[in-house]
Amino acid sequence: MAVHIGKQSVKFDLCAVVTATASTVGTKEGEGPLKEYFDVVLKDNLAGKDSWEKAESEIARQNISLAIKKAGLKNEDVDYIITGDLLNQCCGSTFGIRDMGIPYFGVFGACSTMGEAMALGALLVDGGGAKRVVAAASSHFCSAEKQFRFPLELGTQRPQTATWTVTGDGAAVLERKGKGPKITGITTGKIVDMGITDGNNMGAAMAPAAADLIERHLKDFGVAPDYYDVIATGDLGYVGRSLVCEMLEQKGITLGDRYIDCGIEIFDRETQDTHSGGSGCACSAVTFAGMLYSKLKSGEINRLLFIPTGALMSPTSLGQGESIAGIAHGVVIENVR
């Protein structure tokens, strides 16, 4: 039975095993530093469909199916799919998994969705409610730009604080039994809003939530940052990462080189011109399903604190003068017996 510890955390007893992952990405991500780790790199970002939204659903469909296949399972073996995305009413996910016939919990955590999905999946497996769960998240640069910012055809100039929404889907299969690294704990985020209203500076909007979560996590579990081989936030980019370091330094917490951000890892700063880095639900999802999971399997990483980060807003809320609320969800994945 899981134990609720500290203020925001759960320590698992029957830790869910991450038995397989799958990652499918767009063309730009397939040219970046993590390319060797992805299962599928699309040749066409429309994935053979006639709209960006349908493309995102198709990517989700193909990638979740691939994750199930890689785990040696069939659709009927999976008790739940927990997934979400950035599109209005989470349509990327809905239409992606529509024909799978698998019970579905839709989640919305903006770009923190992969963390939320993995946390809930681990809670279900540990609690006996499920033997096997697929946790996933998707985003698409073109559907996100169209929905949150401007039509691509406008060629709008992006400021240096802006991040680039990752095209792709990352999925993880969580099982009660099997081989692989295990989810040993979670720390669930509360909303932190420091009043940022610039939709082109999501890193700054999310950084306070990430810093708050890391501080809380270390207290709840009674560990220092050096317990972890890697601490990886979701999509803060260069701007957000430096803010997290600064805020935690003020509280006497030094993360050091073990702290990486998936948005910084996924694109090359010099050659790929994404400004502050990558973002979107898929940013942390594909980086986990690709590079981080691969290094956990090989033993290069044995203890990972994975913290997808989300900016809670809509074009309507921004237009009505609301600030951008941040959230972060922490998931501990370890190689344990």
Added chain:
Amino acid sequence: MAVHIGKQSVKFDLCAVVTATASTVGTKEGEGPLKEYFDVVLKDNLAGKDSWEKAESEIARQNISLAIKKAGLKNEDVDYIITGDLLNQCCGSTFGIRDMGIPYFGVFGACSTMGEAMALGALLVDGGGAKRVVAAASSHFCSAEKQFRFPLELGTQRPQTATWTVTGDGAAVLERKGKGPKITGITTGKIVDMGITDGNNMGAAMAPAAADLIERHLKDFGVAPDYYDVIATGDLGYVGRSLVCEMLEQKGITLGDRYIDCGIEIFDRETQDTHSGGSGCACSAVTFAGMLYSKLKSGEINRLLFIPTGALMSPTSLGQGESIAGIAHGVVIENVR
């Protein structure tokens, strides 16, 4: 420990107790047949704010706070809030609970959200991940019409198959210990899409998912419809309810008078002119938090199968020719020792 039974269900061991509920509704709902059961009837559907979206957030804020208070708790006693709504990027919920400082799992199940939130909440409490969870859902007639259909000012005529989005928020406090009816099981829905593309006929779009869920639930739990005092779907309205009865009759399942639909209960057909009935996340949420919970407490109902129903779509998906996918989540609430 929970036990996964049949294909889509979980039977609980440490059943979460629904120790308190709160319901806040708009003016029209406050004039309907269920008015005596609601905690708060707004005098002003703007709730003192300057936009419908901000009003929805304010209603969510006030109602969730009221539920926590009615359970005799403070914010810091609550381990998680699980909530969602219909607005793009679930902003109704986000900005409603922003300042509460409670760990937050955002969910999206369209109008089935209350069922999803209660199911996940019960899984968390049973599994040891939480002692106390608030499950909630909100919707607002005006923000929903504006976002999904037409500006209210246009005075668009609504067809007879259309339903009326309920304004309000329903919240339930689920605890490991305490007095009240208990969540003894859940059946989680898969997406069922029969190809309906009429955004003004949500009842027909959701009915196949509801019928599928009921059939599955009865098989998984090995019970007949008469095990329950009341079987309540979320917001199918007159059109959807009759379709569910018809589809189940064809499979030899007769639900009879014990089968009600929250969308039919909440408005008066003769005097309130809502056409096919009520809908929206709040429709099932406030009907449960109000009338159904009250009757469970008094013993007028001892066994309830509560099935919020959702139509998974967005104006974009409809515009691109996608059909409306349906989902339904079943929650069993019983008076047991």
